[in-house]
Amino acid sequence: MSTDRKGQVYWIVGAVIIMAYALIPVAWIISLSFKAGDDINNQRFLPTDWSWENYRIVFQSDLFTSALRNSIGISLIATAISVVLAMFAAYAVARLDFPGKKLLLSLALAITIFPIIAIATPLFNLWRTVGLYDTWLGLIIPYLSFSLPLSVYVLSAFFREIPWEMEQAAQVDGATPLQAFRKVIVPLAAPGVFTAAILTFFAIWNDFIFGITLTSSEAARPVPAALAFFSGASQFSQPTAPIAAASVIVTIPVVILVLLFQQKIVAGLTNGAVKG
Amino acid sequence: MSTTVPAAAGEVREEAARGGGGRDVDRRPRMTDRARKERNLGWLLAGPAFIVMLAVTAYPIANAVWYSLFDFRLTDPDGRSFVGLGNYGLILSDPLFWRQFGVTAGITVVTVAVEFVLGFALALVMHRALFLRKSVRTAILVPYGIITVVSAYAWQYAFTPAYGFVNPLFGTDLNWFGDTLPSLFVICLSEIWKTTPFMSLLLLAGLAQIPSTYIEAAKVDGATAWQRFRKVIVPNMKGAIMVALLFRTLDAFRIFDNVFVMTQGANGTETLSFLAYRQTITRVMIGLGSAVSVILAILVVLIAFLFIKGFKVNLAEQRGGS
Numbered sequence: 001m002s003t004d005r006k007g008q009v010y011w012i013v014g015a016v017i018i019m020a021y022a023l024i025p026v027a028w029i030i031s032l033s034f035k036a037g038d039d040i041n042n043q044r045f046l047p048t049d050w051s052w053e054n055y056r057i058v059f060q061s062d063l064f065t066s067a068l069r070n071s072i073g074i075s076l077i078a079t080a081i082s083v084v085l086a087m088f089a090a091y092a093v094a095r096l097d098f099p100g101k102k103l104l105l106s107l108a109l110a111i112t113i114f115p116i117i118a119i120a121t122p123l124f125n126l127w128r129t130v131g132l133y134d135t136w137l138g139l140i141i142p143y144l145s146f147s148l149p150l151s152v153y154v155l156s157a158f159f160r161e162i163p164w165e166m167e168q169a170a171q172v173d174g175a176t177p178l179q180a181f182r183k184v185i186v187p188l189a190a191p192g193v194f195t196a197a198i199l200t201f202f203a204i205w206n207d208f209i210f211g212i213t214l215t216s217s218e219a220a221r222p223v224p225a226a227l228a229f230f231s232g233a234s235q236f237s238q239p240t241a242p243i244a245a246a247s248v249i250v251t252i253p254v255v256i257l258v259l260l261f262q263q264k265i266v267a268g269l270t271n272g273a274v275k276g
Numbered sequence: 277m278s279t280t281v282p283a284a285a286g287e288v289r290e291e292a293a294r295g296g297g298g299r300d301v302d303r304r305p306r307m308t309d310r311a312r313k314e315r316n317l318g319w320l321l322a323g324p325a326f327i328v329m330l331a332v333t334a335y336p337i338a339n340a341v342w343y344s345l346f347d348f349r350l351t352d353p354d355g356r357s358f359v360g361l362g363n364y365g366l367i368l369s370d371p372l373f374w375r376q377f378g379v380t381a382g383i384t385v386v387t388v389a390v391e392f393v394l395g396f397a398l399a400l401v402m403h404r405a406l407f408l409r410k411s412v413r414t415a416i417l418v419p420y421g422i423i424t425v426v427s428a429y430a431w432q433y434a435f436t437p438a439y440g441f442v443n444p445l446f447g448t449d450l451n452w453f454g455d456t457l458p459s460l461f462v463i464c465l466s467e468i469w470k471t472t473p474f475m476s477l478l479l480l481a482g483l484a485q486i487p488s489t490y491i492e493a494a495k496v497d498g499a500t501a502w503q504r505f506r507k508v509i510v511p512n513m514k515g516a517i518m519v520a521l522l523f524r525t526l527d528a529f530r531i532f533d534n535v536f537v538m539t540q541g542a543n544g545t546e547t548l549s550f551l552a553y554r555q556t557i558t559r560v561m562i563g564l565g566s567a568v569s570v571i572l573a574i575l576v577v578l579i580a581f582l583f584i585k586g587f588k589v590n591l592a593e594q595r596g597g598s
Contacts, residue, residue: 011405015412018398022415025469026422028441029430045441089325097311098318104326111333112523113580115530117549118569121556122336122343125350145332148325177317206423208533209549213557224425228537240433247426254421262414265421269474270481 026251033244040241054245064246066218067226071205071250074136074222078143079201082151085144086200087193090155091181095164108149116146120213127214134215139222142214143204150203151196154268158192159185195268198257205254223250337573344567350560363567373551373568380547383460384528387467391524394468395475402476403483416473424470428537431466456544463534463545471527475520482516483509522583526576548572 028045035042036051058064093101123142124133132138162185170180211225221229227250230243258265344363348356367373402412419427434440435452443449452458486509494504510517532549539545541554552572556565 007404008406011401012407014397014401015405015408018401018412019408019415021469022419022473025427025430025434026418028434029426032433032439040439043439043441043444085325085328088321092318092321096314096318096321098315098322100319100326101322104322107326107329111329113526113576114333114337115549115552115569115572115576117530117532117552118340118573119333119336121552121562121565121569122339123332124557125343125562126336126339141328142332144328148329152325177313202421208423208425208536209553212536213553224423224533227423227425227429240439243429244433247423247429251418251422251426254423255418258414258417258421262410262417265417266413266477266480269420269477 029244029247029251032241033248035241035244054241055249057242058245058249061230061242063218063221063226063230064223067221067223068249070136070218070220071223074139074143074220075201075204077136078140078147078204079197081140082144082147082200082204083155083193083197086148086151086155086196087189089148090152090159091185093152093156094159095167104152108152111146112149116209120209123210124213132214134217134220136220138214139210139220142210143207146207147200147203151200154196154199155189155192158195158268159189162188191264192268195261195264198261198265199268201257202254205250340566340569342566343562344570346563348561348563350562356563359563363564364571366564367567367571375544376546376548376551379460379545380529380531380549383464383467383531383547384525387464387471387528387531388521388524390464390468391472391475392521395472395479395520398472398476399479399483402480416476419470420473420477422470424466424533425537427466427470428463428534431462431469432538435462453539454543459539459543459545463531463538466534466538467528467531471524475524478516478520478523479513482513482520485516486512518583518587521587522580525579525583529576529579530572548575 031046032040033054034050034052035047036049036053039047039049039051042048089104092098093104119142127133127138132141166188167180167184170184171177175183206224207222208224208228211222212228215221215225223246227243227246230239230246345358345360346356347359347362398412398416402409402416405412432453435442437443437449437451450458452462490508490512491504494508499507530549531547532553535541535545535547535550536553541547541550546554548568549572552565552568554565555561555568559565
């Protein structure tokens with residue numbers, strides 16, 4: 001089987017190339033974030049002097065710190081609500097037979113393929129009328145609508161693989177369908193719920209269009225939107241390196257989640273989209 | 277809040293149904309009662325999600341369609357007048373719109389084609405590499421999870437002549453953001469880098485579903501690696517391929533973030549999503565902008581329809597079958 005071992009060498013080379021492909025742009029933005037002063041213009045990959053200067057600038061900027069606060073708060077709240085709502089809906093989709101199930105899934109699919117920009121414009125008008133423009137709630141509501149299809153897909157895929165005989169057994173033993181759901185299914189479904197939460201969080205954390213169209217100030221502007229409007233420490237300095245530092249900071253939560261839950265994320269993505 | 281309400285209501289309903297059922301047991305077959313309870317529970321559980329999904333989409337869509345029929349500028353609300361399909365005529369007869377359509381379609385075709393080839397290679401490596409498999413999956417999830425705006429900055433800065441490392445590396449002094457094609461090239465690179473992992477994971481799931489005996493049998497029959505790929509692997513994962521292509525195509529056609537960050541639509545890099553944004557949010561031409569949004573939505577639905585009909589992608593089957 002020496003050909004197989006030789007084959008493995010090629011696959012390993014391929015694996016190393018893929019890792020380089022995935023990580024070099026990240027390494028570049030990290031390296032850029034440590035360049036201070038004229039070092040930014042050194043046109044090299046690495047800085048000549050490593051400096052924390054840009055991180056200091058970024059954390060002194062109200063625009064960035066408030067954006068970070070907004071992003072974390074809004075993303076967590078929206079993710080939590082979205083996943084709870086999706087949990088109930090996905091249970092119904094995976095387990096129960098009721099008229100309108102097709103309608104629900106069709107609506108979810110329609111939202112998935114609909115261009116967000118087409119919603120953002122009328123929502124911009126509506127939010128200005130009802131006073132939700134530039135507020136947390138004004139972002140949380142559309143985030144819910146647009147993340148629900150994803151969480152419903154991912155969760156119903158997971159729910160289909162749960163051993164349902166256990167639920168029936170609980171019902172035979174006298175539990176109501178709701179009790180069976182709460183006491184038997186929830187513990188079994190917890191890993192799937194968790195995966196859905198991570199994917200939903202990524203999707204919301206990444207949003208840009210709602211962020212720039214539905215906010216105008218530090219009151220609610222989330223990180224991606226703030227990054228695009230970041231102007232540096234003073235109007236005279238180039239914002240490049242501070243933007244790089246801010247980019248690194250907002251990438252840290254993503255990297256941590258990926259490192260901790262690699263397997264769950266892969267399973268969730270592939271189940272939800274292909275099998276679910 | 278709203279999530280606890282239906283659960284509690286469900287419990288009350290169950291109790292009532294149970295109590296009622298106990299008194300006159302033989303009134304009707306038990307299954308009907310059960311089916312009715314199931315239906316009620318189904319709607320109680322799915323209802324909140326359904327309402328939330330509909331709430332922020334139905335009204336804005338209707339609103340956009342309505343406003344698209346008016347000549348309406350936010351700064352001049354009194355000058356609002358009904359123009360019927362005038363906005364659509366204006367847009368569709370504007371050569372600039374067709375140019376932007378071309379740019380959007382071009383970005384879509386190029387990125388999806390490259391992502392498909394690259395994504396397939398990635399999926400094959402992840403499927404076959406025994407060592408480093410976990411590290412590779414972790415590594416490619418970083419671009420997947422990263423904020424698109426961050427990806428856009430990383431690529432933009434790498435190619436910016438003043439401080440990027442790319443130009444010295446290749447010994448060129450090309451101003452990448454000075455002309456249409458080089459700008460689009462960098463925009464596509466960022467888009468491809470960020471979204472290929474998603475494509476490859478979908479393809480990997482398809483690959484994993486092919487029984488290894490199929491491939492072994494082909495090998496025994498003397499099929500070359502390319503033949504195995506063409507005749508065994510691809511036909512057996514057609515569903516996964518089509519879903520990956522469909523979702524990425526729809527996504528790429530709506531490209532916005534990369535364009536916004538890198539060029540702001542300058543040098544003829546404006547895409548349809550960006551046009552809709554600029555008309556409504558920047559120029560507050562609500563009527564015209566809404567019409568652009570509606571056209572974009574129709575185009576996206578059309579693409580989805582062509583995929584589903586043309587390539588016989590059965591989404592219901594993909595979604596429904598476990």
